[in-house]
Every structure is written in structure tokens, then in C-alpha cells.
Amino acid sequence: MYRTLSTADLLDDLTAAVDQARTVQMSDRWRNALESGYEYLLQTDEIVFDVATGTLVYYSESGVIYQANGSCQCKAFEEGQPCKHRAAARLVKNAVKAQANREMSELFAA
Numbered sequence: 001m002y003r004t005l006s007t008a009d010l011l012d013d014l015t016a017a018v019d020q021a022r023t024v025q026m027s028d029r030w031r032n033a034l035e036s037g038y039e040y041l042l043q044t045d046e047i048v049f050d051v052a053t054g055t056l057v058y059y060s061e062s063g064v065i066y067q068a069n070g071s072c073q074c075k076a077f078e079e080g081q082p083c084k085h086r087a088a089a090r091l092v093k094n095a096v097k098a099q100a101n102r103e104m105s106e107l108f109a110a
């Protein structure tokens with residue numbers, strides 16, 4: 001089920017997720033995809049995301065809507081290349097997970 005998340009609310013966790021991802025060994029193509037995906041997220045006010053499947057709805061500038069998780073509908077994915085949509089989906093997934101873990105700790109600490 002898709003939920004609409006506020007980018008502002010998730011910002012700290014997104015920044016932590018991208019910082020963490022930047023430390024990971026990856027190809028230059030993935031590195032570019034990661035930075036472009038992060039850039040996209042920073043430019044959007046709301047993130048439409050399905051937590052259960054880790055699927056991000058990605059609205060491209062040309063008006064195309066991609067549903068990205070482990071796969072994508074874009075040309076890069078068709079050609080077996082990393083894409084910013086999948087990178088953005090992974091960042092959101094990690095950020096949402098971090099946020100949920102923090103909320104859980106706060107709950108039990110209270």
C-alpha cells in the first residue's frame with residue numbers, strides 16, 4: 001500500500017542513508033545513479049512509497065511515472081544499467097527503516 005511521506009520529515013534519515021551509501025564500494029554508474037536519485041528526492045516535497053515492497057513512485061521531468069524497487073521501467077534498467085530511480089527507492093527504504101527503528105527505540109525508552 002502506497003503512503004505519501006513528507007520529504008522534510010524524512011530528510012535527516014535520507015541524508016544519513018546517502019552518507020552511508022557513499023561509503024559503500026560501487027561502480028561509477030551506481031555512484032552517479034545514487035547522487036542523481038538523492039538529488040531527485042531533495043527536489044520533491046512528497047515521496048510516494050510502498051514500505052512492504054520498497055517501491056518508490058518516481059515522477060520524471062518528462063512526466064513519466066516509474067515504479068522503482070529492485071526493478072524499474074526505464075531505459076537504463078532495460079539495458080541492465082544502474083538507474084537513479086532504483087537508487088532513490090533504496091535510499092527511501094533505508095531512511096524509512098531508520099525512522100521506524102528510532103520510533104521503536106523511543107517507544108520502549110519511554
Ligand SMILES: [Zn+2]
Nearest residue numbers: 072074083085
Ligand atoms: Zn529506472
